[in-house]
Amino acid sequence: MNRLALTDADKNVRDWFVEEAKGLGCQVCVDEMGNIWATRPGMSTPSGLPPVMMGSHLDTQPRGGRYDGILGIMAGLEVLRSLEETGTKTWRPIGIVCWTNEEGARFPISMVSSGVWTGCVPLSTAHSLTEVFASGGPGEEKGGGRKTIRQELERIGYLGEQKCDWREMPMAAHFELHIEQGPILESSGKKKVGVVVESQAYKWFTVEVEGREAHTGTTPYNQRADALMAAAEIIRHARALGEKDGRGILVSVEVFQVYPGSVNTIPGRVGFSFDVRSASTEALSSFVSTLRPELEKVAANAQHNSLPCKITRWEETTDSPAQLFHAKCIAAVTQSALSVLAEEVGGDTKRAKELVQENMTSGAGHDSVYTAKRCPTSMIFVPSKGGISHHPEEFTSEEDCVRGARVLLEGVVRFDRDVCWPEDGGRAREEC
């Protein structure tokens, strides 16, 4: 699946979504980030109460799967269809929001549009974000330079006039059904649904290690300051420290570049990215504060170098603290999950409880991590086969998708009934 944000393929699925939503009686509004807001009126209309929204995204990674993001939108449409078909009335409007460029794969800020909505990312920054490759989607002209989000929103006709701002477009709550993208549900006794109560804290670092370029054929081992050998020891040591830590620290290294990259030159410089995560913001901070000095020792004394290398760059590029989700949303999801599962297993509530994974942490970022700053939010996870995501082999069974959509439906309706009818919430979190 390749549907990068704001390509022709994205325009096509947006047009389809708008048609579907209108067919279900929704009002559709596009904001200045191209987010599509489709809402089915509630009984309180025209009182202007904020809607309960089901949010996710339609864009994918360049070689992505068919479930990441898309499931949340498709399930949202099914929820609205069920409400229509059963003639169910809700107090508040219920709707779907399709967030633009969640993946950050084409325009390099993930969850940029929910970031604008919360006020965490300035609109001007988002509008002028430039695509990573001068690529575009099929049918677009190549070689015309790299385009910005604003240019592409205009080109595909999705630059709306509505302000993208939590105060102008408030939500009573944001629920997101998503595939887990990890192996926990599958591997921990075949859980069927996960109730997500928080997102992990993470920090990203850009690091450089310098040694000395030299000729591979003329430089004996005892004269080498091989930046690659040092970096190989550094990343393994960092990983070992993470494993040993005991506070659920996840250390990964992904981007990794070796200079000069010539077949007979010993590398003089290596640049790489560290991704460090923990469910606890404090544990993460404490771990990374000890990391650099530890790794500087390794650079200076790497086993396979007689001459020292140095860490010459250590830049924290992202700092995202852990985000707690909202107790009322979590309660609505938990009760729905238990109810849906109990129905499946013939009313056996004990068995149903075994099939629900409560208190899950979201390892990945999601638009819900932003919305949680401004409105009650929670997420529902369904299993990912083999934990695989961002890959064509990403898979969630039809049964799991349907189950997730049922939990979403019940969760939204429960939240609307318990919390909003009579109204006692649904404003920005500060006001809740």
Next chain:
Amino acid sequence: MNRLALTDADKNVRDWFVEEAKGLGCQVCVDEMGNIWATRPGMSTPSGLPPVMMGSHLDTQPRGGRYDGILGIMAGLEVLRSLEETGTKTWRPIGIVCWTNEEGARFPISMVSSGVWTGCVPLSTAHSLTEVFASGGPGEEKGGGRKTIRQELERIGYLGEQKCDWREMPMAAHFELHIEQGPILESSGKKKVGVVVESQAYKWFTVEVEGREAHTGTTPYNQRADALMAAAEIIRHARALGEKDGRGILVSVEVFQVYPGSVNTIPGRVGFSFDVRSASTEALSSFVSTLRPELEKVAANAQHNSLPCKITRWEETTDSPAQLFHAKCIAAVTQSALSVLAEEVGGDTKRAKELVQENMTSGAGHDSVYTAKRCPTSMIFVPSKGGISHHPEEFTSEEDCVRGARVLLEGVVRFDRDVCWPEDGGRAREEC
């Protein structure tokens, strides 16, 4: 210094060289690879005896030094000037050959033109070699596509008609003065001159390790097949095996690419190059035959992976056996070096002997490694400060350069007198 082969900068230095050589009474001939052959007639003329040549190159790496290659040509001109100024007659013609694209930096085969001369590289392959970057030198048009060696030879006016073939352009011998490009002379008791008796054997491999891409935030340690962690352990293990081997095995890793190179994706694939060298062709073969199975074990059981990775590619891209140089050339260089040094230290032959490093192995490739297949060949090394080369800081003192040129002069004259006067060699090696 940036003088890539066949750029305008290369044309300028070639034009200058041709003028200088003609000014010294040389006949100048350009062959179909753009190699410039400048020969000063010997007394045997017009008997057509093959000349004794001093060969090296004028091209550099993109960020190279001012000595690598250039020293051998400049010293050659000084030798001819000395012969002229002292009225020295030689039996055979003595000359200089400037080999095209020795570095392989612009057109990606190193020593391509001496390779054509020996018959090891087909002329058509060499002529159609395409530049690595659509770059060219200063003053050239950009963006006109990548050019071939033949196009660039034509453009700068150095596509000669003379066949580039050892049978058509025979040499009595090939002597090459070159900077060491390594630290051995400097670090082993301040030796001043090195007598090179062989070049190292080397093999290059392109290797790929595959694991499984996964999300950094959602994939626990016990579910990872991280190709980068596996590769880090593999390259360190290969290095450790090389160190332990005891047969002078040099293992290096240079080109290193990590896929997909996205900040929140655990690498699923890593590609890299191995460069393995030894003075002994047999030791090298025996070492590499055990390398792959050893490293496959590491891939499958890397310390920081719970799931196995695999080596999915192991391609030998280059196999260059060790090349012995010619006893008569080595003897001429050794005697010259001892004589030049003895003169410097007031006739103290014992001290002179201490300043000469005999039996050196060339770690790097040189045109001499090719010529040695077809005519008597040897090399003279002078010290490289800090062993640094292919870098702007490359440095050899004026004193060392002059000393090298004196050894070259004496070596060439000795060879001419001892070997060729009366003639008893100077044909292709097979005939010697």
